[in-house]
Amino acid sequence: MRWSEPLRRSPVLAVGIVMVVAWVATAALAPWIAPAAPTDMALTAINQGPSTAHWFGTDQYGRDILSRVLYGGRYVLAIAPAATVIGLFLGTVIGLTAAYFGRWVDEVIMRVLDAVMAFPIVVLALLALTTLGASTGNVILVIGLVFAPLIARTARAAALVEVRREYVQAARLRGESAAWILTMEVFPNVRGPLVVEGTIRLGYAVFTSATLGFLGLGVQPPAPDWGLMVSENRALLTSAPWTVLFPALAIAFVVVAFSLVADGLAARETA
Amino acid sequence: MTRFVLRRLLLLLITLAVASVLIFAMTTVLPGNVGRIVLGPFASDQAVQALNHQMGLDRAIPVRYWDWISGVLTGDWGQSLSLDTAVLPLALERLGRSLLLAAYALALLVPVAILAGVVAGRRQGGLFDRVTSIVGLTFGAMPEFVTGVLLIVVFGIWLGWLPVQALPPDGAGLLATLRHLLMPALSLVLLLFAYLFRMARSGMLDELAADYTRTAVLKGLPPAVVIRRHVLRNALLPTITVIGAQLGWLVGGLVVVESLFRYPGIGSLMKAAADNKDIPLLAGCALLITVVYGFANLAADLVYAWLNPRVRHAME
Numbered sequence: 001m002r003w004s005e006p007l008r009r010s011p012v013l014a015v016g017i018v019m020v021v022a023w024v025a026t027a028a029l030a031p032w033i034a035p036a037a038p039t040d041m042a043l044t045a046i047n048q049g050p051s052t053a054h055w056f057g058t059d060q061y062g063r064d065i066l067s068r069v070l071y072g073g074r075y076v077l078a079i080a081p082a083a084t085v086i087g088l089f090l091g092t093v094i095g096l097t098a099a100y101f102g103r104w105v106d107e108v109i110m111r112v113l114d115a116v117m118a119f120p121i122v123v124l125a126l127l128a129l130t131t132l133g134a135s136t137g138n139v140i141l142v143i144g145l146v147f148a149p150l151i152a153r154t155a156r157a158a159a160l161v162e163v164r165r166e167y168v169q170a171a172r173l174r175g176e177s178a179a180w181i182l183t184m185e186v187f188p189n190v191r192g193p194l195v196v197e198g199t200i201r202l203g204y205a206v207f208t209s210a211t212l213g214f215l216g217l218g219v220q221p222p223a224p225d226w227g228l229m230v231s232e233n234r235a236l237l238t239s240a241p242w243t244v245l246f247p248a249l250a251i252a253f254v255v256v257a258f259s260l261v262a263d264g265l266a267a268r269e270t271a
Numbered sequence: 272m273t274r275f276v277l278r279r280l281l282l283l284l285i286t287l288a289v290a291s292v293l294i295f296a297m298t299t300v301l302p303g304n305v306g307r308i309v310l311g312p313f314a315s316d317q318a319v320q321a322l323n324h325q326m327g328l329d330r331a332i333p334v335r336y337w338d339w340i341s342g343v344l345t346g347d348w349g350q351s352l353s354l355d356t357a358v359l360p361l362a363l364e365r366l367g368r369s370l371l372l373a374a375y376a377l378a379l380l381v382p383v384a385i386l387a388g389v390v391a392g393r394r395q396g397g398l399f400d401r402v403t404s405i406v407g408l409t410f411g412a413m414p415e416f417v418t419g420v421l422l423i424v425v426f427g428i429w430l431g432w433l434p435v436q437a438l439p440p441d442g443a444g445l446l447a448t449l450r451h452l453l454m455p456a457l458s459l460v461l462l463l464f465a466y467l468f469r470m471a472r473s474g475m476l477d478e479l480a481a482d483y484t485r486t487a488v489l490k491g492l493p494p495a496v497v498i499r500r501h502v503l504r505n506a507l508l509p510t511i512t513v514i515g516a517q518l519g520w521l522v523g524g525l526v527v528v529e530s531l532f533r534y535p536g537i538g539s540l541m542k543a544a545a546d547n548k549d550i551p552l553l554a555g556c557a558l559l560i561t562v563v564y565g566f567a568n569l570a571a572d573l574v575y576a577w578l579n580p581r582v583r584h585a586m587e
Binding site: 111112114115116118119120121122123126127128129130131203207210211214215216217227230231234237238241244245248251252255256258259263 | 520
């Protein structure tokens with residue numbers, strides 16, 4: 001089978017991958033392809049509509065929106081994968097621990113996870129980021145933390161089947177430590193569902209980081225974060241809609257790309 | 272049934288109690304120094320200490336939690352720092368507006384998504400099925416403020432059909448209110464549509480392929496009767512459960528949509544509390560939202576149990 005075979009059979013997956021690659025490339029190459037620096041102000045050219053000089057127009061400080069949109073791709077590119085990795089790590093550790101020890105350990109862990117999941121994700125993130133302070137590092141940490149319970153449930157469900165198997169009993173009788181059994185014996189057998197969960201979470205991480213940026217809880221002005229640009233220019237929506245529309249379209253582009261990839265992968269799994 | 276309800280109620284109360292500890296921990300213990308957060312980095316140490324003492328923050332943590340939670344239970348949710356008013360009445364007033372918006376969104380979402388799912392499921396792979404699936408998925412993946420911006424630009428500015436202001440002027444009638452709230456509600460509907468649509472659609476597909484459906488068709492019943500009398504009941508049951516699970520996204524969506532449309536609900540109040548570092552108001556909003564969300568989830572579970580004869584009979 002040639003490498004291109006799965007892509008030709010699933011055009012949805014192919015389109016999604018092309019879109020993701022286009023985004024990663026423009027974000028990475030932003031310093032070379034952007035017409036201006038994202039924070040360059042030109043007070044003689046404020047709130048101008050799209051033109052040949054400024055393809056996406058300019059904002060209230062005369063900053064070139066195209067450049068800001070190109071640079072803005074970098075924040076999501078950094079935040080989403082890092083947050084997903086943190087969530088996967090924490091979730092797996094918690095889920096495997098609950099499954100392995102069972103009884104009251106499992107009971108306590110599950111009750112606490114229930115309580116964490118009793119909050120809508122945005123509410124939880126809003127609480128945590130207000131007290132921790134808004135910054136890129138904290139956004140990554142908080143998204144990872146709020147994703148951990150969901151991933152922990154998947155990990156626990158998969159591990160519950162495994163910990164009853166003979167090979168785990170044998171390892172216990174050999175006198176191996178719990179940490180060794182979980183990492184060397186159980187983890188390799190629950191990796192599959194966790195990888196699938198990780199791809200889904202990656203899409204949600206893009207969604208959540210854009211939302212937190214919009215709520216002003218991520219990187220701070222004058223950084224060209226897409227969500228932040230939408231909320232900063234909210235007041236100009238009727239007089240200079242391009243200042244809001246283009247960052248919003250950029251977010252739409254990336255989330256649609258991820259949902260196409262996730263859908264293409266899911267369709268391949270079931271086919 | 273009564274035992275089942277009581278058991279679920281008890282479980283919910285335990286969850287809410289743990290959630291209240293988490294809110295308390297995140298808003299008062301985690302930041303370490305509330306006085307410093309409120310007054311900012313340039314305030315003098317004495318001022319910070321004085322404020323901490325005034326708010327009773329220099330006492331032991333369990334004492335402070337007990338103080339807060341017993342106040343909450345007796346209706347004293349503390350004072351907002353930025354708005355200088357009691358937290359509970361303010362939060363309740365805003366909650367009412369949010370519930371109106373949420374109910375409006377659900378009233379649009381549930382019938383439309385179920386109907387679309389049923390129609391799409393009858394003709395799997397047809398034009399309607401494909402177009403609705405793609406459009407639904409696209410908007411389902413998009414943050415609600417992005418959808419909201421697109422709606423405002425298209426319907427508010429280019430076409431000029433709908434007001435951009437979500438809050439109707441004073442004394443507006445019901446129709447005017449609903450017109451003003453249409454775009455915020457649609458942002459939420461588009462966020463949640465895909466999931467509900469897919470559940471209804473796959474429920475239809477499963478039940479249409481079932482043996483009892485074949486029997487009904489083969490004994491000569493007209494297709495409309497087969498679907499209405501046999502298929503729909505079984506196909507829609509899982510869909511109802513999903514509505515409960517979607518409430519969390521709906522509530523989270525309120526924070527975002529209310530902020531975008533400048534609608535004074537509980538979500539935008541919580542956002543304002545976060546912006547102003549108004550810790551008592553922030554904690555109050557988070558607690559109120561969590562309580563309402565918990566009870567809404569419970570209600571959805573109970574409706575499902577009541578509608579599902581398998582669960583209902585198992586309980587009796």
